[in-house]
Amino acid sequence: MSFEGEKASVQFHEIGLDDRILKAIAKLGWAEPSLIQEKAIPLFLDGKDVLMKARTGSGKTGAFTIPVIQRILSSKEVNPDLQNTQALILAPTKELSSQIHKVMLQLTSKCSRDVRIVDISSQADISAQKPLLVDFPDIVIATPGRAVAHLKAETLNLKDLKMLVIDEADLMFSCGYEEDVKQVLKSLPKIYQAALASATLSADVLNLKKLVLHNAVTLKLQESELAPLKQLTHYKHYSEASEKHAVLYSLLKLGLIRGKSIIFVNTVDKCYRLKLFLDQFKISSCILNSELPAASRCHAVAQFNEGVYDIIIASEESFLDDPSVDSRRNKDKEFGLSRGIDFQHVSNIINYEFPESINSYIHRAGRTARGSNKGFFEENPKDLRTLRHDKKRKAPKTGQHISNVPDYLVPNSLKSVTGLIKIKKAKKKFVPPSTANKKYEVSSSAFQMQNDFILLPKKICTFFGQK
Known part of the structure; x- marks a missing residue:
């Protein structure tokens, strides 16, 4: 049927x-x-x-x-x-x-x-x-x-x-x-x-x-093996192998790729190296490969679905059945990520290393645009315009830890940046009590100096029981 x-x-x-x-x-x-x-x-x-x-x-x-x-x-x-x-x-x-x-x-x-x-x-x-x-x-x-x-x-x-x-x-x-x-x-x-x-x-x-x-x-x-174009849009970018790191960094840091993303590589070593590269620029991510214990892999998938991480680096390893690869490394042959796993709300699939077969590409792409959900790639051509140098720069966001820095601690070079420093002003000015007892008020002229001693007025001495 x-x-x-x-x-x-x-x-x-x-x-x-x-x-x-x-x-x-x-x-x-x-x-x-x-x-x-x-x-x-x-x-x-x-x-x-x-x-x-x-x-x-x-x-x-x-x-x-x-x-x-x-x-x-x-x-x-x-x-x-x-x-x-x-x-x-x-x-x-x-x-x-x-x-x-x-x-x-x-x-x-x-x-x-x-x-x-x-x-x-x-x-x-x-x-x-x-x-x-x-x-x-x-x-x-x-x-x-x-x-x-x-x-x-x-x-x-x-x-x-x-x-x-x-x-x-x-x-x-x-x-x-x-x-x-x-x-x-x-x-x-x-x-x-x-x-x-x-x-x-x-x-x-x-x-x-x-x-x-x-x-x-x-x-x-009777449908395409891939999601329809109204749900999933495919893009390709040509670059040398030595430039891939810089391209990926630019796409992530400039916000051209937004939402939750899965980055696919072909080997475990590349998985670790790419994570270390992103960590240098404080781009948080988690990894999935065959060398991790099953419990750790499931925990990483759960954290990704819960939004703890927005980027996951996954290795789809064809070498599991390759006898030429070092067999001393502890790999799990019951490991698989591009098939069947329902990663929640994935907007982007990045093939950092291209898959070795058409079916592999199909199942990698199947991690996004699942059911009636849409990917985020449709808006990316519009976002590429933000690379133009004549665009107005966005004001930097103020972190919570520097939102109330006192003015005297702010360097002069930053004082000109509008909206960066917010100094809280006192809600009410200090007002001295209006009910002050004026009975014992003494003007400064009432004091007299004699041989470096202060001579108190007669009424103050009487108050303290002194003559």
Whole structure:
């Protein structure tokens, strides 16, 4: 089934979802289902196997998480005492697994007692994760490698599994998970429902479809692999390799690139070097690469989404599978950033080093203009005019720490700058008390000097008991 030029015409409450899910969706701010969600959710709820092909940022995560939760809630209405692992969601990277887990926690915020979700993709010890699986959580999220490790340790039981979902299916085989996926399939019951989500329909996806799906419905959105031009505008700048640092510094310092930005490089070393370069000019940023622990990477993504950092430098490393690269360096092969991760409110994607494939460029660009959001590049040609030297300079902003500097501390060279120094004036002038006792007032002429001694007037001496 293919859909072209259509818009979502069905609302979430018309799909037949539980009220608790609808409340969670409203809390997330999802006004209406995307096209892939509108078509995929009813099919999945009907028990059909589904292959979803849609560009990155089109809402594929919601297209499979919502029906999985709905089916679990429906089964527990029939049998409230039912407690077994009903759904397994596989993702190629830890970051994507963590993101799916976060989305599902948000979707089950109103029914968390009825639907338990566990993410076992982290690189923790198997024995440490065993308590998470003892009570048979309803949904388990994992990478294929971690799922196989738990199956071998007999800490994960999939005998009663009802649903299998594989996200970013086109990456599974290319990341070397073919044997792991086959191992997981051997542990599943004969009858189960499955769904595949992918941005492309490559040969690997078609091979995975033959292994996993049965009489599947294929949903293909006939659209460009990139966001439309009304959402995403592409620019290119030619420069020598030695000039890239200066160009990037100029774009950031002059404010020609505004909003949250992701800078992509191809190696870990370049990632660190670029951060050190920006740090010299007090341009704060965080980094993401395969040498960082999974917890640190997820923390960096969270801080970027929360606005702690506006710039993130990410390495998309094709050398993970390259035997010529030094293998002594500790790299995580379950690392991936340009695929599936939902960075919030990203305005700009900067390819500091150009990707090595077209697909890589497509998925890098997919980190912005997600859903109906727009990038910030559309206004950049207008902003380039600020480079003209005949433009009026903007007045410098006054920092809080120098907003009330006393005038005598300000250098003469800065006193001429208007608006830089603000000196607080006293609200009220000091007024001496008007009710002063005039009985003992003595004029200065009443004092007389004799041999360097002061002779007090007679009335003052009488007051103090002196003669």
